[in-house]
Amino acid sequence: MGSRVPHIVVIGGGVIGTSIAWHLAKKAARVTLIESNDLASGSSGACDGLVFMQSKKPGIHLRLAMESLKRFSDLKKELPMDIEFRQAGGRVVIQTPAEYQAMEQFVQAQQEIGLDVCLMDAKDTLAAEPFLSPDIYGSTWSPLDAQVNPIKLTLGFALGARKNHACIMTRSPVLGIHTKNNRVTGVVTTKGEMAADMVVNAAGARSGLIAQMVGIDLPVRPRRGQLVVTQATSRMIFSCMISAGYIAAKFDPSLADDAGEGMSMEQTDNGNLLLGSTREFEGFCTQNTLSGIRRIISRTTAILPALTRLQVIRTFAGLRPFTPDGLPILGPVASMDGFFMAAGHEGDGIALSPITGELVADMILGQKSAIPLTPFSLERFTTPKGQAHG
Amino acid sequence: MKRAYDVVIVGSGVAGIAAANTLAGHGLEILVIDENPHAGGQILRQNCRVTDGFWEFDPRLGRSGRTVSIRKIVQSLRPIQRPKGITCVHQARVLGIFSDLQLLVHVPDTLYPGGSGSGRVLEIDAGYLLLATGARERCLPFKGWTLPGVMSLGAAQILMKSSGILPARKTLIAGTSPLQTVLALEILKNKGNVTAILDENHLTKKLGLLPLLKHHGSLAGEGAMQMLRLLIRQVRFRQGVRVTEARGKNGLSAVVTAGLDRKGNTVPGTFQTYPARALAVGHGFTANIELPVQAGCALDYDADRGGWVVRVDDALETSVAEVYAAGEITGIAGAGKSFVEGKLAAVSILEKLGEKTGPDVCVPELVRMQKQQMGYASFLNQLCQVPSSAYEAIDDEVLICRCEEISMGEIRKQISQGFVTGGSLKKATRCGMGRCQGRICQPLLFDILQALTGQTPEQIGSPSFRAPVKNVPLESFLHP
Amino acid sequence: MGNTDTDLRIACANRGPKITLQVDGVPCVAYEGETVHAALLAAGIRALRIAGKTGESRGIFCGMGICYECRVTINGVPDKQACMTIATDGMQIETR
Numbered sequence: 013m014g015s016r017v018p019h020i021v022v023i024g025g026g027v028i029g030t031s032i033a034w035h036l037a038k039k040a041a042r043v044t045l046i047e048s049n050d051l052a053s054g055s056s057g058a059c060d061g062l063v064f065m066q067s068k069k070p071g072i073h074l075r076l077a078m079e080s081l082k083r084f085s086d087l088k089k090e091l092p093m094d095i096e097f098r099q100a101g102g103r104v105v106i107q108t109p110a111e112y113q114a115m116e117q118f119v120q121a122q123q124e125i126g127l128d129v130c131l132m133d134a135k136d137t138l139a140a141e142p143f144l145s146p147d148i149y150g151s152t153w154s155p156l157d158a159q160v161n162p163i164k165l166t167l168g169f170a171l172g173a174r175k176n177h178a179c180i181m182t183r184s185p186v187l188g189i190h191t192k193n194n195r196v197t198g199v200v201t202t203k204g205e206m207a208a209d210m211v212v213n214a215a216g217a218r219s220g221l222i223a224q225m226v227g228i229d230l231p232v233r234p235r236r237g238q239l240v241v242t243q244a245t246s247r248m249i250f251s252c253m254i255s256a257g258y259i260a261a262k263f264d265p266s267l268a269d270d271a272g273e274g275m276s277m278e279q280t281d282n283g284n285l286l287l288g289s290t291r292e293f294e295g296f297c298t299q300n301t302l303s304g305i306r307r308i309i310s311r312t313t314a315i316l317p318a319l320t321r322l323q324v325i326r327t328f329a330g331l332r333p334f335t336p337d338g339l340p341i342l343g344p345v346a347s348m349d350g351f352f353m354a355a356g357h358e359g360d361g362i363a364l365s366p367i368t369g370e371l372v373a374d375m376i377l378g379q380k381s382a383i384p385l386t387p388f389s390l391e392r393f394t395t396p397k398g399q400a401h402g
Numbered sequence: 403m404k405r406a407y408d409v410v411i412v413g414s415g416v417a418g419i420a421a422a423n424t425l426a427g428h429g430l431e432i433l434v435i436d437e438n439p440h441a442g443g444q445i446l447r448q449n450c451r452v453t454d455g456f457w458e459f460d461p462r463l464g465r466s467g468r469t470v471s472i473r474k475i476v477q478s479l480r481p482i483q484r485p486k487g488i489t490c491v492h493q494a495r496v497l498g499i500f501s502d503l504q505l506l507v508h509v510p511d512t513l514y515p516g517g518s519g520s521g522r523v524l525e526i527d528a529g530y531l532l533l534a535t536g537a538r539e540r541c542l543p544f545k546g547w548t549l550p551g552v553m554s555l556g557a558a559q560i561l562m563k564s565s566g567i568l569p570a571r572k573t574l575i576a577g578t579s580p581l582q583t584v585l586a587l588e589i590l591k592n593k594g595n596v597t598a599i600l601d602e603n604h605l606t607k608k609l610g611l612l613p614l615l616k617h618h619g620s621l622a623g624e625g626a627m628q629m630l631r632l633l634i635r636q637v638r639f640r641q642g643v644r645v646t647e648a649r650g651k652n653g654l655s656a657v658v659t660a661g662l663d664r665k666g667n668t669v670p671g672t673f674q675t676y677p678a679r680a681l682a683v684g685h686g687f688t689a690n691i692e693l694p695v696q697a698g699c700a701l702d703y704d705a706d707r708g709g710w711v712v713r714v715d716d717a718l719e720t721s722v723a724e725v726y727a728a729g730e731i732t733g734i735a736g737a738g739k740s741f742v743e744g745k746l747a748a749v750s751i752l753e754k755l756g757e758k759t760g761p762d763v764c765v766p767e768l769v770r771m772q773k774q775q776m777g778y779a780s781f782l783n784q785l786c787q788v789p790s791s792a793y794e795a796i797d798d799e800v801l802i803c804r805c806e807e808i809s810m811g812e813i814r815k816q817i818s819q820g821f822v823t824g825g826s827l828k829k830a831t832r833c834g835m836g837r838c839q840g841r842i843c844q845p846l847l848f849d850i851l852q853a854l855t856g857q858t859p860e861q862i863g864s865p866s867f868r869a870p871v872k873n874v875p876l877e878s879f880l881h882p
Numbered sequence: 883m884g885n886t887d888t889d890l891r892i893a894c895a896n897r898g899p900k901i902t903l904q905v906d907g908v909p910c911v912a913y914e915g916e917t918v919h920a921a922l923l924a925a926g927i928r929a930l931r932i933a934g935k936t937g938e939s940r941g942i943f944c945g946m947g948i949c950y951e952c953r954v955t956i957n958g959v960p961d962k963q964a965c966m967t968i969a970t971d972g973m974q975i976e977t978r
Contacts, residue, residue: 050826057829163829171819183823183861243837243873243961244934282806282832283934300498300869302506302525302879309879320877323961325837326868437947439917439968444946451915493966519959538948548951550928550941557945560965565920566895566913592892652939653928679928804943804951807935837950842943873950873961 017042018209020376021199023186023222025049026056027162027361028354029214030169031369034091037176039377044208045170045178046201048185052166055216055361058298058330060239060276060286061165062252063158063363064102067259070125072387073339077360078127079382080367081156087366091168092175095160096281101251102157103141104259105315106149111256118259119152129154143248143318151253159252159278162362169369189225195349196226210376212352217296217331219341219355226348230341231393232356234296234331237289238304240312242322244283249316252278275311285319287312289359291332300327332358342368342388343375352376353390403491403513407433409751410505410528412496412693414450415443416475416737417534417729420744423458426485428757433526434490435507437872441490443536444556445472445737448563449479456484461762464745469618469774470738498869499697503528503724508874520875522882530724530751531697534744535690537708537730539579540845542685542788543800543810545647551654555581555684559588568594570680574657576600576645578786579684583628590635597676598638600659602666602685603785605641614781617774644668644792648681657681666789686786688845689731692871695864698722703859705787706780708734709845710864716769717750718743726751734783739775742768790853793846802850803843805836813850822855824848824863839867890924901971912969919945919952919964922975930954930964931978954978 020036022029025047033045047053065081068074088097106112115131122129130153137151138144174180181203189211190198196211215222217234258274276288290304305327313319335341335356344352354372357364367383374381409425411418414436422434434441441457442450450457460478463470484490491513498506505526514522539554541547551570555577558569572595575582586596615622632639646668647658661672689711691701700713700721711734712727714720720727728747729740746768749759759765796802798811808831821830824847833847834840840847844865851862891897891913898914903921912921919942922930929939930952943951945965952964955976964975 050823050829052829053825167821167830174820180820182826240876242876299500301500302523306879306882309876313876313880320880321875321960323837323873323875324870324879325873326839326870328868437966439966538944538946548933548938548940548943550930550939553942554944557942557965560945561920561923561942562892562895565916565924566892566897567916567920567924568890568892569923570890592894594892653941801936804933804940804949807933838948841948872947875959 019044019207020210020212021046021206021208022212022214023199024214024216024219025051025170025180025182026054026214026216027052027166027169027365028216028357028368029212030166030173031365032212032214032354032372033173033178033180034169034176035369035373036376037173037178039373041373041377043173043178044206045173045180046184046186046199047182050182051170052163054218055330055332056166057163058239058328059162059237059359059362060278060288061159061162061280061362062102062254062276062278063160064252064254065127065156066102066104066122066129066152066154067254070121070127074125074127076367076383077363080364081158083366083370084158084160087168090172092171093164093168095165095168097158097160098281099156099158101153101155103137103251103253104152104256105144105253106151106256107315108149112149115152115256127154128156141250143316145315145317148315157252160362161280165362165365169365186222186225191226191348194347196351210350210352212354212372212376214354216355216361217333219333219353226351228345228347228351230390231336232341233293233334235334235358236292236294236297236329237332237359238300238308238327238329239289240287240305240308240324241326241328242285242287242319243325245285245322246283247279248285248318249277249279252276253315255311255315273307275308275315277312277316284325285322296331298329298331300329334358336393340364340368340388341390342372343385345390403489403509404431405524406527407431408529409433409532410435410526411532411534413443413534413536413729414441414490415534415536415729415740416445417740417744418443419446419457420459420741421532421534421728421748422456422488424745424748424759424763425752426488427760428752430487430755432488434488435494435496436492437495439492441492444560446476446479447560449476452481454484456482456488456490458482459741463741464762465764465767467767467770469620469778470741470771471620471624472737473624475737475741495872495874496693497523497871497874499531499693503531505531506869508870508872508878518877518881520877523874523878530726530754532726532728532747532751533694533697533712533731534729534740535693535731537687537689537734538841539684540686540688540786541577541683542792543796543802543846544645545797545800546649548801548804549648549650549654550652551650551679552648552681552683555579555585555682558680558682559585562588562592568592569682571595572597572678573680573682574598574600574676574678575682577684578602578788579686580625580782580785581684583625583632585682586632586637587628590637596637597678598640599632600643600645601639601641602644602662602788603641604662604664606664608785611781611784614777614784618778618781621778645681645683646673654678654681665791667791668795685788686783687730687734689734691731692839692841692867694720694727694731695867696869696871697725699725699727701864703864704733706783708779708783709848718747719750733776733779735775735779736782739772739779742771742775746772788849790849793850793853802846803831803833803836805838806832808833813847814854817851817854822851822857823861824851824865827851834865837873839871840865901969903969904972904974906976914969914971916969917965918954918956918967918969918973918975921969922964922977927977929977
C-alpha cells in the first residue's frame with residue numbers, strides 16, 4: 013500500500029453503511045459506498061424510527077445505545093437534512109399484572125445503573141396519554157427515549173458523506189469480492205471493478221450473502237417486520253410506545269410466535285401513526301400478510317382505541333438482520349484481512365447507527381474508540397464463551 | 403359472496419364486462435369486483451346504472467375485424483339477466499394481491515351486514531385473475547391547480563354522466579387530450595356553456611400525427627365530426643394555448659393562459675385571463691397499475707402506450723402465471739382495445755381450462771382488431787404528450803404532490819442533491835407517500851425526472867405500491 | 883361558498899326522487915342516485931376540505947376515487963370520498 017491513502021469500500025446504503033461512510037469521510041478517509049438499489053431501500057426505508065433506551069438490557073447493549081443517543085443531538089445540527097429527531101420520551105405499555113411484575117424487575121435493574129426510567133400506574137399513564145385505553149395496567153416511562161425519521165437519517169448520512177468527498181454508488185449490486193493471500197483487494201459490481209484495501213460489510217439482512225463472497229458464514233438471518241401506516245392526523249400519542257410483550261420478544265425469540273411479538277407505535281412529524289410490528293422468519297420475503305396486518309391492528313387498537321377511526325394508507329415490511337444473541341456483529345474478522353463487519357442490529361439499526369458508524373470508523377482508522385468492539389466480534393459465536401450479552 | 407372463485411375479474415369497465423360475458427356459460431364461478439357504485443367503468447358509467455343484472459355487447463361487435471369506436475361500444479351494450487356463475491360486487495375494493503393469487507378485498511357492510519359500519523377486509527382466492535383496472539388522467543400542474551373548481555376532464559364528464567349535474571354554468575376546457583372535444587359536446591348537449599376550448603397542441607402537430615390514423619378511418623372521421631359540431635355551435639377554439647395559472651381564493655374565479663411556440667414554450671406577452679368557475683383540464687392518461695405491481699407483474703415503459711404498462715404475452719398473460727391483464731393497463735388505446743382484450747383474455751383463460759369458446763368468438767379477428775387498436779394508441783398518446791420543456795418550466799411554488807403538499811421547488815432541490823430515481827426522490831421528498839400512493843404525482847415525477855435529468859425510463863424506475871392500495875378504516879381489519 | 887352555480891342540474895337527466903341532505907347543518911336538496919360530490923357542487927359548494935399544511939381549500943379533482951381530494955365526513959365517519967358515495971335521504975355531510 014505504501015504511503016497511498018487506503019481505499020475503503022462500504023457495502024450497503026442503509027443507515028449503518030451511510031453512517032460509517034460519513035464518519036470515515038469526515039476523517040478524510042477515501043471512501044466509496046456501494047448500494048445495490050437506492051439509498052434506504054432496504055430495512056432502513058421499511059422500519060419505525062424508535063430510539064428506545066429502556067428496551068435494552070443493562071450491560072453492553074444499553075451502553076452502546078446510550079452512547080448512540082448522545083450523538084443524535086449533534087447529528088441534528090451536523091447532517092445536511094432535517095432528520096426529525098424528537099426526544100419526547102418513550103413508554104412501555106403494560107397490559108397485565110404479570111407484565112407489571114416483570115417490568116418492575118426490569119426497571120429496577122435499569123435504575124440501578126442510573127437509567128432515567130420509572131414505573132407509572134394506569135392513572136398517571138392516562139393523564140399523560142389520554143387517548144390510551146382505560147384497560148391498560150400501567151407503563152414504564154423514560155424521558156430519554158426518542159424518535160427519528162429513519163429515511164431522512166440515512167439520506168442525511170449519505171449527503172453528509174458526499175459533502176466530505178465520499179463516493180456514493182447506488183444501483184450497483186456487488187457481484188464479488190477479490191482477495192489475495194487472505195486479504196481483500198477489490199470489489200466487483202455491475203458497474204465494474206474497483207480496488208479496495210478494506211471492505212466493510214454493512215449489508216444488513218443481506219450481509220450473510222456478502223460474507224459468503226469471502227467464504228465467511230454469518231449467523232445473520234432476515235427477520236421480517238411488517239408495519240402499518242395510518243393517515244396523518246392531529247396528535248394522538250405524545251411519545252413513542254412499545255408494549256411490554258415487545259421487550260419479551262426481543263430477548264426470547266421463542267415468544268415471538270404469538271403475543272410475544274408485542275407492538276410499537278409512534279406518530280411521525282408528518283402526523284402519520286406507524287404501527288408495528290411483526291417478527292417473522294420468512295426468508296427474504298417482504299410481502300405483507302393479512303394475518304400480520306391483523307395482528308398489528310388488533311394489538312395497537314387494544315391499547316389505543318382511537319386508532320379505529322383512522323384509515324390505513326399503506327403497509328410495508330422490512331427485513332431485520334437477526335443475530336442469535338441480539339447484538340450486532342462489528343469489527344474485523346479473523347479469517348480475512350481487510351474485511352470488516354457492521355451488521356446484525358436487528359431492530360436497533362436506526363438507534364445504534366450513530367455510534368456504530370463512529371466505532372467502526374475509529375477502528376478502521378486505528379483510532380481509539382469510545383467502546384471496545386471485542387464483545388461484538390464475529391468470533392463470539394464460535395468461541396465457547398460466545399454469549400457476549402449482558 | 404364466496405371466498406374462492408375460478409376466475410376473479412377486477413374492474414367492470416369495457417374490458418371486464420367483455421371478459422365476463424365471454425367466460426359465462428362454461429360452468430365457472432366468476433367474481434367481478436368493482437369499487438364504483440355501478441358497473442361500466444368510466445366509459446359506460448351512465449349505461450350500467452342498475453345494480454343487479456348484467457350487460458353484454460352485441461356479439462357482432464367482436465367479428466367486424468375493424469377498429470371499434472367508443473360510440474359503437476356504447477350503442478351495442480345491452481342489459482341482460484346476470485349469467486349463471488357470475489357474481490358481481492360493487493363498492494368493493496381490491497387492496498392487494500399476495501402470493502398464490504390471494505386477493506385482499508375490502509367489502510362494504512351491505513355485503514356483510516352486522517359489521518362495524520366500516521366494512522371488512524377478506525381474503526379471496528382466485529384460480530385465475532384478470533386485471534382490468536383501466537386508466538386515470540394525467541394533468542400538467544400549474545399554479546393554482548389545487549383550487550376547487552379545477553378538475554380533470556373525466557371528473558367533469560362523470561358529474562354529468564353519473565349525476566346529471568354540470569360542472570358549472572360555463573366551463574373552460576384545456577389540456578392536450580381528445581376528451582376536450584368529447585366533454586365540450588357533452589356539456590352543450592346538456593344545455594351548459596363552454597367558455598372556450600384551449601388546446602395546447604398546434605394544428606401542425608395534430609396534422610403531423612394523422613398518418614398514425616391511417617387504419618382508423620372511422621376514428622379520424624369521428625374526431626372530425628366532433629370538431630365540426632363544435633364549430634357549428636360556435637364554441638371558441640384556440641390552439642397552442644396553455645393554462646399557466648388558476649386564480650381564486652377558496653375556489654376558482656379566473657384562469658390565466660399563455661400562447662405556446664412550436665416547441666411548446668410559453669411566448670411572453672401572450673397572457674390572457676378568462677373568468678371561470680370550472681376549469682376541466684387533462685393531458686392524457688396513465689394506466690392503473692397498482693394491483694399488477696402488487697401481484698408482481700413485470701412492467702414495460704412505452705410512451706406510445708401511455709408510460710408504464712403491464713407486460714403481457716400474446717395470450718394477455720402477465721409475467722405472473724395465471725394473472726392476465728386486459729384493457730388500458732396493457733397500453734392506453736381507448737375502449738375498442740379494452741373490448742377486444744377483455745374477450746381475448748377470457749378466451750386464453752378458457753383455453754387453459756380446456757374449455758371451448760362459443761361460436762360468437764373469432765380469435766383471429768380479435769387478434770387483428772387488437773393489433774389495429776394499438777396503432778391508435780400511438781396517435782392518442784403522442785397527441786396527449788406534453789413536451790419536456792413544460793415540466794422544466796413549472797414554477798417552484800407549484801405543488802406536485804397534492805396529498806403531501808410537496809412543491810416543485812423541493813423536488814428540484816432534491817434532484818440537484820442526486821435523488822434522481824423515482825424511488826429515491828420519493829424517499830427524499832415524501833412525494834407519493836400520501837393517501838393516493840402517488841397515483842397523481844408519480845407519473846408527473848417520472849416526467850419531471852426525464853425532463854430534468856435526461857435519464858432513461860429504466861434508470862428512473864417504475865413506481866411501487868403497497869397494500870392496501872386504497873385507504874381503508876383500521877376497524878375493517880378487526881372483523882375476520 | 884358562493885351560489886352563482888345554482889341550477890347546475892341538467893333538465894333532461896333522469897332523476898330519482900327528491901331527497902334532503904344536511905350539509906354542515908344546512909338542509910340541501912338532492913336527488914336519489916346522485917353522488918355526494920355532485921350534489922354538493924349543485925348546491926354551490928366547491929370547497930370540500932382544507933389541506934393540512936398549506937391550509938388551502940380543496941375540492942373535486944379526479945371525480946373517480948383516485949385522488950382523495952374530495953374527502954368529507956358522512957354520517958359522522960370522517961374522510962369518506964364524496965365522489966364514490968351515493969347520496970341518501972337524511973345524510974349528514976360535513977365539509978371542513
